[in-house]
Every structure is written in structure tokens, then in C-alpha cells.
Amino acid sequence: MRKYFLLFCGGLILFFACQEEQVIEIPLPYKNIYVVSAELQANTNFKGIRISKTIPLTENFSNTNTVVEDAIVYLRIDSLRIIPLKYSTNKYYKPLEPFTIDRGQYIEVFINVENKDFYASTHIPKDLVVSNPKINNKGQLEALVLAEENSVYSALWYAQNTNGPVKKATSFESINRSSKKDFISVNTSPIPQDILKSDSLYIQIIAFDKQYWDYFETRENNKPIEDIFASSGGSVVWNVRGDNVIGLVIGTNYSMLISVK
Amino acid sequence: MKTLKKIFLLFTIIILPSCLNDSEDADYPSSIVSAKILTYLESDDNLLLDPFRSHSIHIDSLYKHLLDYTIIDIRSENDFLNGHIQSAINVQPNNLISYLNNNKAELKKEQVLISQNGQEAAYYYALLSFAGFNDVKYLEYGMSIWHEDFATEWAQINSNFSRIGTFRTKIINHGNLDELPSVDNYSGEIKSFIMNRVTNLINDGYASISKSIDYFYADYDGIGFINSQIICYGPLVLYRSFELGHPPGAIRFEPFLDIRSTKSLQRIPHDKMIGIYDWNGHHSTFVVAYLRLLGYNALNLHFGAYAMIYEDFLISNYKKQFILTKDKIRNFEYVK
Secondary structure, three states: OHHHHHHHHHHHHHHHHHOOOOOOOOOOOOOOOEEEEEEEEOOOEOOOEEEEEOOOOOOOOOHHHHEOOOOEEEEEEOOOEEEEEEEOOOOOEEOOOOOEOOOOOEEEEEEEEOOEEEEEEEEOOOOOOEEEEEEOOOOOEEEEEEEOOOEEEEEEEEEEOOOOOOEEOOOOOOOEOOOOOEEEEEEOOOOOHHHHOOOEEEEEEEEEEOHHHHHHHHOOOOOOOOOOOOOOOOOOOOOOEOOOEEEEEEEEEEOOOEEOO | OHHHHHHHHHHHHHHHHHHOOOOOOOOOOOOOHHHHHHHHHHOOOOOOOOOOOOOEEOHHHHHHOHHHEEEEEOOOHHHHHOOEOOOOEEOOHHHHHHHHHHOOOOOOOEEEEEOOOOHHHHHHHHHHHHOOOOOEEEEOOOHHHHOHHHOHHHHHOOOOOOOHHHOEOOOEOOOOOOOOOOOOOOOOOHHHHHHHHHHHHHHHOHHHHEEOHHHHHHHEOOOOEOOEEEEEEOOHHHHHHOOOOEOOOOEEEOOOOOOOOOOOHHHOOOOOEEEEEOOOOOOHHHHHHHHHHOOOEEEEEOOHHHHOOHHHHHHOHHHHOOOOOHHHOOOOOOEO
16 A cells, blocks of 8 residues: 555655746736827928837837838828928928918828828917016016917016026916917016026916917826825826827927017 | 617717727828829929939930940830831830839940930920939930931021010019829829829820810910910020010929929919920929929920020020030931
């Protein structure tokens, strides 16, 4: 009996020794997302459109493996004029020759990459009507802007001492809008005290297509949550449409620098 | 029974729709076929957009290096048998693509298309070029410059166009922007779609797109053309050299520039018959091929300006360089 028991145990050991070791690989979640970006600034030459794509975590990042070079891309202006864009060496899709973006135009972007269609459209804001530039009691520059329905507005400050370098705001404080054509107040971010004493201060108003509002309001939604009591705020609102694509194609119009001081 | 009915109703309302394939169209406009073709064509510096590209081969260079080229004679079999360049191969236009694809190993580095008077070969050259056959060239004036025995068509042009009195000297500005023509039956990859369109245009033949200016006068109402637009495809010097003027309403397109999307391409009316001429009917075929690919009803004015203002060419040494004069004909040997 003992002999059989030993044989059984030996067989059991041999059996498990021959078992193939199974290594369970957990695939890292990866979804190929395309990223489209373009700013179409009124009264300037069209700078181009950038199209890139995400890469798996396991792949080394380089400028070449994220840039999409083989997309079919064209613009349609005011539902009529087609301007094809071709990939140029500086990672932008550009037209055969420069052309100027005009205020008031309605521009659509059609993209076809690997048989997927992406689309975005934007209005180019009209030229700005600005009045009453001043420094407010919060140390911000402020001005009145004649708001259009299709646009939202923000402002940047610029400061310069005589013969010194120009310093400028690095971000927008807020985005302002109006539901009807009316003057609204637009302000910059607060100017640091030492810069506020500069010899010259200027305000520049920037008009964006109204779609920028949704992006601006949601732009921090996908940041890591640092406050343990906070909950996730949902996704960022982009204006490029299609499957597995994010991005922003936005018309803008910049005012001249308006002297405040 | 009532309960069963309710269950069935619930099933159809809730379950069935969720099982259906989600085949809703995207909530944005679909791509425009002619815009995709245009984007594909402009993505390369094609022959219409690149002013430095050489299209044709000079007769003397061809004769000197004859064996370095595959000579493809695209005339009819009868014409070919009546006389051809010794090393030439007779390929009918509708077999051109398959010939070039199936004989890659035997082809010389460059292939030269030869027709009776040059314009036909220039047209097929343009179509092949748009389809990606970049080693093909053509012989300007075709067999007519090789030997005078083949130059009868050029010789038959011997007077000004009879309705020259209707021509106008006033420079006409390009019209308003217009939409691109619509192109049907799009499927598959854009590259293969363009190849199919090129094949179809080749099969339609040069004769179907080559007309005399008389053809357009059927559409003339005494003031202008009703459903046609004439384009003079040439430099300002060509346009201005027409002292007798141009066909009514003719606009000028600067070679290599105005055909661009960023310039005047969409100033061409999409729903009119477009007649195009240059000096001698050769380069205008490039524009015709390009526009036809995009869906325009474009036609080549056979023999170009020469067929309209013959006498003007004869008295101008400058203009003579753009036509086939007797002194240019080489009278090289040919075989039957």
C-alpha cells in the first residue's frame, strides 16, 4: 500500500513539474486617438493644421511616430471654396501657397485618415470694436468690446519699460460672451505689482469662435484630481468630430495693442 | 393572451431597437469627392503646378538617343503601318495603362508617346502623369515633325478663323467663385478611384475632347457664349499678342498658377462647357485632362490659337516658334 502511495506522490510531483508555467500578461489599455489642432487667425496667412496620434505606452515617443503625414485634408470656405492642404516638412498641413483668413468667414475642415473621416467647423470672428481701456481696481486691464453672437472674448496684458523687453500675460483670466450684440467688459489676468509700475501698459482683446467657450470651461476636466474630496468633472469639450479624435479648430481675431498707460 | 401581447409590445419597443445596428450617419457633412480628387492632385507637384517640369522631348534629342527610349506610337494600326519610327511599338490608347503595367521589365527608363500631330499624345501624357506614370513623355508635334509626309493636318491650317470679327480685345476678369463639379460613383481608395477615372478618360479618347472653335459658336447668341466659357491658357504675352482679340468672354489663365485652388480654379463655372486653347493645342490638353478628372466638361481647342489667327502667326517671328513650320520638320527616315 505504501509503495502505491509513494508511486502516486512521485507521479503527482512529476505531473506538476511538467506543467507549463503560465505567464499572464495583462495588456495595457490603449486606444488610438487622433489629435487635430489649428488656430485660424483673421487677417493673417493660414498657418496650417497639425494632425498627430497617440502611441501605446510601450512605444518610445518621438516626433516622427506621433505625427500623421498621410491624411487627406482640405478646407471649405463659406460652403464653396475648396483649399486642399498637403503635409509639409514642419509637421503642418498647408496649402500650395499662402492665403489669408478673412474675418467673417465660415471655415470647415475635412480630414480623411486611414478611412476615418473627421470634421470641424469654425467662424472667423469679425474685427473688434474696443473702447474705454483702463486699469481696474483689481490691478487688471479692462476694456469694453462690442460682442457678436458667434464670438467669445478674452484679453491679454502687455507691459514695457522704455527700451526694456516686452512682458505679457501667459494666460487668459476668463472668457466673456453676450447673447446679443452689445458692449461687454473684458479683463486681463491681474498684473503683478512690479509690472504694473511699467512705463507702458497695453491691452489686447482676442475674439474666439463661440465654440471656444465650451473648451475653456472644461479644459481642466481631465487633469489629475488632487483634492480627495473632489469628483471627476467629465470630459473636455472639443470641436473636432469623428470617432477616436479630439482637438480644436478655432477661428480667432486679435485686436491691435491698445495703450492703457 | 393580453399578457403575451404586452410582453411582445415591450420586446419590440425596448429590446429590438437596442439590437439594431447603430448605422446612423455622422452629424456632420460628408467629404466631397471632387475635393478629395483635387486634394490628391495638389498633394504632389503635378505637371500643371510645377513650372520646371519637362513634359515633352525635343525631336533632335529623341533622334540622337532613340534607343534609350521606349517609343510608343499611339496612332491607329493603319497609320502605323503607313509609316513609323523604326523602334516604335504601336499601342492603342485604351491599352496604354495595361501595356505600361505589364511590360515594366522591357520598358526603357523613359517612354515617349507619339501621335500624329502631338496634341493627342500630350493629352494621354497628362492623364498618365496624373495617374502616377512619371517616366512618360511625349513628342511635341508628333510624327508631323518627324517627316513632312505626316504633317498634312498642320499644313491644312491656312487661313484665319472665319468668325474672327466677333473676337474682342477687352481683357476679361475671372468670374465669381463657383462650386466644384459633382463626381459620382465614388468608392474605395482615392488613388484607385483616380486611376479608374483616368482609365475611363483614356477610353473615351482624345477625339471626344478635341473640338474646333466652330463647335463653340453653336452656343453663340450674337453677344457671347451662353453655356460655354473659353479659357486662354497662356502667358500675358500670348493674350496680348492677339491683336484681333479673343473669342467673346475668354478669360486668361496664367500657366502653372491660376489653375491652383488658391488662385482661380473655382472661378471656372462648374456647369458650363469649357473650351481651352494655348499657342498650338498641346499644353492646353494638360488643363483639359486635369479639369475632366475633377468633373468639368472641358474641351481642347484643336491646334490652339494657331487655328484661329493663322495669318498673325506667319507674320510674327515670335509666334512662329510656337507652331510647326516647314523648317522645323526634320524629314528623318521612317519604315513601313
